[in-house]
Amino acid sequence: MTRNSAEAVVHFLRFSNDYANSIDTFKSFSTRKWHHVLQWLDDAGLALYFLRKLKDTNCADKIPAWALSRLAQNLLLNHERVDDLSHRFDCLNHRFNDAGIRYVVLKGFSLVPQYCSDASLRHQGDFDYLVDEQSLPAAQRVLLEDEYQLKPQLSAQELIFVKPSMGAPSRNHQQYSARSPHAVELHLDIWDSEQHRLPAMKSLFSVNRTITHQWGDLAFPALTDDDAFLLQVLHACQHLFTYWIRMSSLFEISFFLTRHTSDSPLWNRIEQKAGDDPMLRDFFVIITELATKLFAAPVPRLTYEWRWQIRPATRIWIENYARDCAFCGMPAHEFDLFPRAKLVLFLLEQYKGDRFREDAVRKRLIAPSRFSRIALSIKEKPSLVCNLNWWKRQMLIRRSLFHALSGLRYFFEIPRWRWLNRASSAS
Numbered sequence: 001m002t003r004n005s006a007e008a009v010v011h012f013l014r015f016s017n018d019y020a021n022s023i024d025t026f027k028s029f030s031t032r033k034w035h036h037v038l039q040w041l042d043d044a045g046l047a048l049y050f051l052r053k054l055k056d057t058n059c060a061d062k063i064p065a066w067a068l069s070r071l072a073q074n075l076l077l078n079h080e081r082v083d084d085l086s087h088r089f090d091c092l093n094h095r096f097n098d099a100g101i102r103y104v105v106l107k108g109f110s111l112v113p114q115y116c117s118d119a120s121l122r123h124q125g126d127f128d129y130l131v132d133e134q135s136l137p138a139a140q141r142v143l144l145e146d147e148y149q150l151k152p153q154l155s156a157q158e159l160i161f162v163k164p165s166m167g168a169p170s171r172n173h174q175q176y177s178a179r180s181p182h183a184v185e186l187h188l189d190i191w192d193s194e195q196h197r198l199p200a201m202k203s204l205f206s207v208n209r210t211i212t213h214q215w216g217d218l219a220f221p222a223l224t225d226d227d228a229f230l231l232q233v234l235h236a237c238q239h240l241f242t243y244w245i246r247m248s249s250l251f252e253i254s255f256f257l258t259r260h261t262s263d264s265p266l267w268n269r270i271e272q273k274a275g276d277d278p279m280l281r282d283f284f285v286i287i288t289e290l291a292t293k294l295f296a297a298p299v300p301r302l303t304y305e306w307r308w309q310i311r312p313a314t315r316i317w318i319e320n321y322a323r324d325c326a327f328c329g330m331p332a333h334e335f336d337l338f339p340r341a342k343l344v345l346f347l348l349e350q351y352k353g354d355r356f357r358e359d360a361v362r363k364r365l366i367a368p369s370r371f372s373r374i375a376l377s378i379k380e381k382p383s384l385v386c387n388l389n390w391w392k393r394q395m396l397i398r399r400s401l402f403h404a405l406s407g408l409r410y411f412f413e414i415p416r417w418r419w420l421n422r423a424s425s426a427s
Contacts, residue, residue: 045248077176084178110222243341254297338409
């Protein structure tokens with residue numbers, strides 16, 4: 001998939017009426033390119049948002065009939081998936097409540113309708129819960145009793161459970177099927193400083209500060225609107241730092257901004273909570289600027305105020321690299337010659353602090369966390385070594401090519417990065 005094709009899709013999805021040029025671009029897409037576009041839309045989480053925009057703008061007849069049919073089929077499948085997941089989600093919440101577990105729901109169904117008008121437009125792959133430390137053993141027991149199994153643990157702050165019987169995720173349109181797998185993630189905290197070797201951040205979210213979120217017939221504890229927005233910012237950053245940010249995250253943040261940019265009490269609460277943390281302020285600016293530039297959402301006042309306080313090198317990264325990193329393909333799936341995804345390491349270097357070891361960048365280049373998870377899986381279950389299907393799902397050749405080629409791209413870019421910083425200091 002070419003960058004120009006993805007740019008055209010994103011431009012069409014902007015929260016503006018300027019989409020005529022995108023429609024003209026769609027007319028030039030070949031059948032082969034449309035196959036790539038649809039796959040990118042699935043990976044980016046934008047496929048069903050794209051379908052909704054086509055219908056809302058009466059442009060459904062501007063794309064091939066077979067492509068429209070595939071999108072419509074995915075929407076029907078996702079309706080069934082949402083119904084199935086909502087039932088599982090409600091049952092799990094009731095079991096947590098009965099066990100006296102103190103928790104708050106993160107992301108997922110709690111994003112509707114503030115970040116997404118209709119749950120059937122989102123592809124959801126997991127349930128996320130923040131639990132307090134005392135409730136963690138009970139939450140684990142509930143999941144194990146429900147036949148979930150704990151995946152190899154890379155973070156002390158996060159436990160991921162899956163149901164093995166559900167099989168492996170499919171990359172085709174069946175990802176929208178109710179039969180496709182989902183996970184349950186238990187979080188003790190949201191920010192894991194060790195994962196990215198970044199400075200520690202004060203605990204921003206707590207099971208003691210929640211609201212009751214109503215979605216359809218379901219009611220469950222969720223974050224307040226200011227906490228939920230900061231969580232979206234941190235979640236987007238964490239994905240950015242692992243070389244692939246799902247474009248739908250930025251789209252949903254932009255959707256929220258179109259509805260709340262003039263909500264002064266909200267931004268005042270966010271300022272009180274995040275204003276004394278320079279790193280969090282920078283992350284807020286990085287994500288909101290990227291989202292608003294891509295999807296033409298209104299810019300919140302805090303972005304205007306904090307953009308002049310961020311580190312000079314961070315500003316250089318935003319202006320020269322942020323958009324490239326946002327359009328990088330999924331590392332395990334997309335092949336690209338010298339992909340730009342690891343240029344985010346220039347940004348990470350700005351926040352290394354005292355706890356960020358000098359060899360951290362080198363380790364990020366040659367020892368990706370996915371390979372560590374593979375090693376842990378084999379250590380826990382040595383029989384996987386002989387499981388050919390399991391090895392195929394790891395996509396080791398593709399992953400190795402991505403890390404090797406993107407690492408070379410990073411080294412090639414170092415002279416330009418240094419020149420941009422020197423030029424900025426001299427001006």
